[in-house]
Amino acid sequence: MVTAALAEAVTHPAAGAALDIEQVSHAFDIDGTELPVLSDVSISVEPGEFVALLGPSGCGKSTLLRLVAGLDKPRAGRLREDESRIRSPHPSRVVVFQDPTLFPWRSVWDNVALGLEAQGILKSQRHRVDDALDLVGLASFRNAYPHQLSGGMAQRVALARALVNDPKILILDEPLGKLDSLTRITMQAELVSLWQRKGFTTLLVTHDAEEALVLANRVIVFSDRPARVKADIRVDRPYPRHRGDPYLADLRRQILGLLGLDATW
Amino acid sequence: MSTYSLSDGLASGAPRLSRTPLLANWARESGVGVLASIAWIAFGLSCLWWEDVGDWSRTHSLGIAAFVIAAIALFGTVGADYLGSAGRALRKRAPWLVALGAFLTLWEVATAKFAWLPLPFFPPPQSIIEVYTDDLPKLLDSVFASVKLQLGGYLIGVTVGFLTGVSIGWSRAVGYWVHPVLRFIGPLPATAWLPIAFFTFPSSWSASTFLIALATGFPVTVLTWSGVASVSNAYYDVARTLGAKPSFLVLKVAIPAALPHVFVGLFMGLGSSFAVLVVAEMIGVKAGLGWYLQWAQGWAAYANMYAALIVMSLLCSGAITLLFAIRDRLLVWQKGTVKW
Known part of the structure; x- marks a missing residue:
């Protein structure tokens, strides 16, 4: 599986695009008062990376995805796909939303x-x-x-x-959030194998630490709103990963600690 | 245990079922058909048994026709198994044939035979048949005129209403200017424009077309607009990230998503345009079923009025059936649509 993925990666060396998020801040106007949602977020994603964005619900992860997709424009900062500014939606960056919205x-x-x-x-x-x-x-x-x-x-x-x-960048906004747990596990495996075969850069928003660790080779933990990058964790484990892997379990404990949930674990 | 007792119960019940007399089985299957036949024979007899109190030429033919229908009802339902889908359809409608036969018998007796109902106002069935046979050319002319007027006005109203609705729903600028006008003029019943329309337009035909279009246009506009406005932003987001241009968003996202609403508007527009059609024909246009009704009333030809009413109701119902058929075709993707 791993070798096959490597072979694929060699045959499609440039299938994914690099993504640069530079000092991006964003806010919403709600009844005249400004509600900051992103504060000075900088993330640099390598081509072909699978990055999970993890954070408390409502922290602004999905907003960041909309900015990457080009659906909204940031109040401050810049987003670039392979050196070109992201100003509007483009089919090279496709979003899969939480609802299938077929x-x-x-x-x-x-x-x-x-x-x-x-x-x-x-x-x-x-x-x-x-x-x-x-x-x-x-x-x-x-x-x-x-x-x-x-x-x-x-x-x-x-x-x-x-x-x-x-797409060069696949943007996943909690796409498995509403599925039952069995379907979810199957689809997680499918996502990984698709990503390995196609080599696109993947950005996954999730609030499930385990899902992030099973899928991504990098997990970025956000703070409460306004979202700031709290930790940037590399997950150097081969695929397919096992949920019971003690290394992942340890990382999961760390991440839950960062999210302020250590008392429950 | 429970399974055993269940099958036991079935076993003891089975012989009882098979002992059910064949006659009862037959009666359940074809009994209603026999009743229908009896009802229509009664109608035929009621036509022929007594003398008419008035002078109607079709009484005899109507009686014969009733016997023919009675025969069809009898053989059709009894032999339904050999007649395929036609037989099944007939058997399903047999209760209605009973009711219809009974009603016609009562009507015949109460009007033509004993005049329990005051006569010129309540004509017997045979006099209505007489209208259909003797006044057919004039009636057909009226049908043709009504359909032409209705179709022209309705299509104009639908086109204008649909385009206006999409524009208001899509463009804020168009909404700013059109919405107040719509609010001011739309709720006004189209018939209120009658006096103005008939002297501002060059012909009563164009005035009526305008009024029918107006009556159709308002509900179509409002519902198309609300349909377009209620399309979820998520659909637009999806389409935009896939590279959709604004024209694609209107034609391939907004309009198909709004279509269920549009059809409600088309249905309501059809209803209100019928009302305007009849009023316009009664007042201004010198043709059509509305005019025929008016004319018949002027001559106290009440049979003609009933005959025209029946035709009118068939036409209106047919138009709605057609609209629903089109809707079912276009909206197959929806589940649970109302059967008309």
């Missing part, structure tokens, strides 16, 4: 085709939609409508909809 009026196939259609290249690239559906194992559901899918299947379709664009 378009209910489109079949599974048409949902996955959305990005190619929006970019006007669907006619010549139809095979990419089929490939993406194969990748997430839902080829036989191509004609189903979203209301006919289970939660896990819907999230897989959302993943295929993102991957069909061959």
Whole structure:
């Protein structure tokens, strides 16, 4: 598994993009009062890295993802993808949200085709939609409508909809947060293998320390709102990782301590 | 244990089931059909048995037709097993055939035979049949005129309403200017414009088209607008991160997402445009079913009025059926839509 992943990484050396978040601050206006959500956040992500962003709920992790995606503009600081400023959304940075947000009026196939259609290249690239559906194992559901899918299947379709664009940076906003624990474990393994095969840079927001440690090779812990980087932890363990790994368990204890939860563990 | 006692109970129950007389089984299957047949025979007899109190030419034919329907009801339901889906459909509707036969018998007796209901106002069934056979050309002309007027006005109203609704829902600037106008004019019943419309427009036909379009346009606009406005931002976010341009966001996200609302607007618009159509035809236009009604009332031709009412109701119901069929086709992705 590891060697296969390495071989893949060699054949696709530049599949992921570097991401630079430089002294980014952001705030929301709520009824005239300014609510700071990000305070002077600087993170530098190498191409092909899998970075988990971990922090208390409502700390501003998701806001940071929206900035990376280009959906919002930061109040201060800069974001760059491979040296070019991020100013607006681009299909090289695709987001998978917590809710699958599939378009209910489109079949599974048409949902996955959305990005190619929006970019006007669907006619010549139809095979990419089929490939993406194969990748997430839902080829036989191509004609189903979203209301006919289970939660896990819907999230897989959302993943295929993102991957069909061959993103350089895959942005995951708690994509497994609403799934049952069994589906969740399966999909975690699938995410890792997709990332190893495709080599894109991955940014995963989660509030689950275990998930972060099983998936990422770097875990960034945020403080309460306004979010600041509290710790930047490297996870040098081969994949597939085991939940019972004492090294990971130790890291998990450390991280929960950083989040102020040591008393409960 | 419980399984055993259950199967035991079934075993002792089975012979009782098989002892059920064949007759009862047959009666359950075809009894309603026989009743329907009896009801229609009663209707036929009620036509032929007594003398009419008035002068109607179709009494005899109506009686014969009733016997024919009675025969169809009888053989159709008894032999339903050999008639496939037509037989099943007939058997399902057999209770309605009973009710209809009984109602017609009562109607026949109460009007044509004993005049329990005051006569010129409550014509018997045969006089309505007489209208359909003898006044058919004029009735068809009226139907054609009504459909033409309704279709023109409705389509204009739908187009304008839909475009306005999407524009208000999408663009803040358009909303700023159009919303107050909509609030001021929209709730006004379209019929209130009648006097103005009929002298400002060059013809009564164009005035009526305008009024029907107005009556249709308001609900279509409001519901399209609310549909577009209520589209979740998450859909736009998804589309934008996938590289969608504004035109894509309108055509491929906002409009399809708003379509269920739009169809509610189309349905409401259809209802209010029927009302305007009839009023406009009664007052200004010299053609159409509304005009026919008015004309029939002027001549105290009450049978013609009932005949026109029946046609009108079939047309309106047909239009709504058609609209719902289109909706079901376009919105297959929705679950649990109402069956019309």
